Amino acid sequence: MLKKERQAFILHNVNLHNRVLVGDLSQGINVSEDTIRRDLQELADHGKLIKVHGGALSKSFHTSFSSSKVYALESKKRIAQKAASLIQEGMFVSTTGGTTIIELAKSLPENLHATFITGSLPAALEYMHHPNIEIIVIGDKVSKSSQITVGGEAITKIKQIKADICFLGTNALDAKQGLTDNDWEVVQVKRAMIESSSKVVSLAIAEKLNTVQRIRVCETKDIDVLITELDPESPELIPYKKNGLKLLL
Amino acid sequence: MLKKERQAFILHNVNLHNRVLVGDLSQGINVSEDTIRRDLQELADHGKLIKVHGGALSKSFHTSFSSSKVYALESKKRIAQKAASLIQEGMFVSTTGGTTIIELAKSLPENLHATFITGSLPAALEYMHHPNIEIIVIGDKVSKSSQITVGGEAITKIKQIKADICFLGTNALDAKQGLTDNDWEVVQVKRAMIESSSKVVSLAIAEKLNTVQRIRVCETKDIDVLITELDPESPELIPYKKNGLKLLL
DNA sequence: CAGCTTTCTGCAATTTAATGTAAAATAATG
């Protein structure tokens, strides 16, 4: 059996049963456990499965188990801290929703005086814990999928307030395709925020990079700063640099 | 069973039943109690559950009970349920903030179709759990003490929407002095809500009755229904009856 | 406080993983 075949077989199995054991595979294919381990390692390196002690789990199993709120939490925290450092005393800051933005809200320094504008209900609740932060909530219909307010009223209000900086929770970002999203109403809100902010910052964990969704929010060059957890020298980031984005962390 | 699988199983259980016992898990999965404890410890370290003596609790369960919002919770729940029974299919409902209103949000029947208008962020988050409820958030500056939006914009918006029924979380109610409150901005919002609603309902636990605060929101006769947990025959309630209030429970 | 249960700690046994090395297979080159 060729190596590729074997790996295809393993992958097929792990996706079918959500789990595989090194021992079973070794017996089933009749190769040493070392070989299986090497295969698993390789597949894991390519992100096809999750290697664990004793075998491997399917990707879907793993993500469903570590619920999305805690998913990549550490990355998000680091990104959020970097983002917080961009905020200066007295600024007007607008933010979208999303878990990374919530982390940003939690990362704000205790004594920061600033005004936050948001249509995200969970984010607003977080800002509330900070005694010196003024909160402006954008009112309108609530989109349940994204937990932010959306609609014409919301967009009108957003455009009425010129923010110094705007933080975008990012669903998908690609150097060529720009910032994209799947929800039409949310896209409108994001566009309005970008339009009425002096500086646009995108917070994106690595896995959102080089992915594309249906609806374009803006082009890559419209974003001023990209904050992600990758090494700034990482080759993945080169196309973004070319588009003039400042990179952080 | 792989370690990750076991932990997924535990997590699934704790989220399902809100609690797990070390012994049960040990028997169920057929590993030693030590192993279960180590798993619980690990999951707790990652913030996925709360470890307690004898087992573990789900995160949501724990936070909903450890907070200080349990004061007079049972009374509030009963009041909330009574209030929920007043809401009919398709109604436009406006609500203020306050813990009793949050209980109302939790008490809503699963399949109710209605539109809720509120400036309260925690209430809006609760409504979000109901699939058939449309939420309109009133935007403006957030008052941290009351966790609702306040200000001219908010009042303008409230007046633009005519609600069928309006539920007021009540700080102080006195038959002679009417409904009173301590926060000027909140009072403005409440007044606007009363003005633009066909029916006004006050939710008040007994200890708020016959108390007065600085600023008058409205007179007693402007309230249509008072919901409290006292016996309707209670002498305390006679002056309210005289003012034409309908009493519930 | 006394008696009970639960938890923690260190330790040993077992299982699993990683690493280095050599043999075999495959590919590349002149």
Added chain:
DNA sequence: CATTATTTTACATTAAATTGCAGAAAGCTG
């Protein structure tokens, strides 16, 4: 075809992880 390099694999050895157990410590209950 011979030979050289590369890849793949198995085996042995060492390292790491997981788990259960015993006894001490801590927590709970009446």
